[in-house]
Amino acid sequence: MDSKKQRELLHLLEEDSRMSAEQIGKMLAEPTEVIERAIATLEAEKVIVKYPALINWERVEDHPYVNAMIDVKVTPKRDVGFDEVAERICRFPEVKAVYLMSGASYDLSVVLEGKTMREVATFVSQKLATLDSVVSTATHFILKRYKHDGIELEDRDEDRRMVVTP
């Protein structure tokens, strides 16, 4: 399979990971077996990492989680730079994402999920801020999610077309 079709395959799976190999094969004009092999290879190469569902938790009643984004300023270490502290932060199960940032007044952006604001505060003050390299933290709670992973969570672009048009 050429690289253009491989990219198309990845886009289709990113859009809907429940799409079957047979359907994708029809859409890309490739035999089902070719698609199955390509997916297996992409999984083995860790290009496809996981098949998650994008959940709009705002719509789930009593979902006991709060999300926060924490700006973390750190002192980089000789030879390992920011990597060592970033990898330590990644290991905490509450941490959903860690990014090394440029151009900001902080170095790492940490995305956190906790059951309550108190739990997040405890994590930041007792676990994150106490790490050797961490100089300071600033915690921002997410109040509402409008767009996530490229998807607008409140879809206003519904199909308004008539049933039959010229």
Next chain:
Amino acid sequence: MSTQLSLKSRLSSTVASLKPSGIRRFFDLAASMEGVISLGVGEPDFVTPWRMREASISSLERGHTAYTSNAGMLELRVEIQKYLEERFSVSYHPESEILVTVGASEAIDIALRAILDPGDEVLVVEPCYVSYEPVIRLAGGVPVFLKTTMENQFKLTPQELETHITPRTKAIIFCYPNNPTGGTMTADEWKTLLPIIEKHDLLVISDEIYAELTYGRMHDSIAALPGMKDRTILISGFSKAFAMTGWRLGYVCATPDLLAGMLKIHQYTMLCAPTMAQMAALEALRHGRSDMERMIESYRQRRNFVVDGFRQIGLSCHEPDGAFYAFPSIASTGLSSAEFAEKLLMEEKVAVVPGDVFGESGNGHIRCSYATSMEQLKKALDRMGNLMGKLS
């Protein structure tokens, strides 16, 4: 004594004699039902990309609410010129050869009105867009239909063209990539027609509204072939490629003498195209290419899916190279297009358009638009498979 006039006497005889659109009748039927899956839609299922909507909103905020030049904003015409040259290798002068219209539909109307005298014949390649015939008649012309068939991938052949030319033939009109068949023409295929077009001194009205929607190869415009620019009226617009149907913005390109004629009609009837739509179109041409490519890729994938699906359920279907329609044959069921479409709607709640509304040579086919979600396409194919099972 009653002074009320009968309806017939109040309408012109030309208008009174026009048949209502077959699509309209089917729309009324489908619209009255619940839970219908529609493959009857002749427009993109994508909402106009945000960058175009935003450009239009921004233009309103800045107070761009006045008339533009009759021919359209010059900067838009310059962008159209650059776009046509880059994409299809046709070049028109923005000041004297390009006119911005209220949709490609207006462009078709003013092109025909500008060139036809009463009784002039216009060759129409069918199956064709439903408006060609009535608009020709409204302009005083006489439509003469040229047939294309599935066996020939719905391409126009030199034999079919030459057979129907008479001393009254003034022009030929066609749409490639084609609505409703999805058929296309290559440069080599166009070249086989050129000697006939030149010999009989025909004008060509080339409706290229689906030019961007081709799969596997670029669209070949007849206007780009040697000697053809001077006799071609090229029509296009923003509806299909940029998902801007409701904006009603198109354009027509022709030599200065022809364009001046069309401009006269346009300035007395439309004055100019809507300013906010022109602002959105400007943004589409300058920055909307990636949005367009994303939509085209999606149409191609769905095209592959539905054509395979039709063949699986026993409907023969040629592989359309353009537009977003498949035009499978339902001849094997023994039903007419209208009977099949009505049965499909009433028994399985799937709306398609009977092929014969696009002309006699569309009979035995149905037009299925795949500009709809994969989920809907899957359901529609399942339901059509049910009907085919009952009919076999």
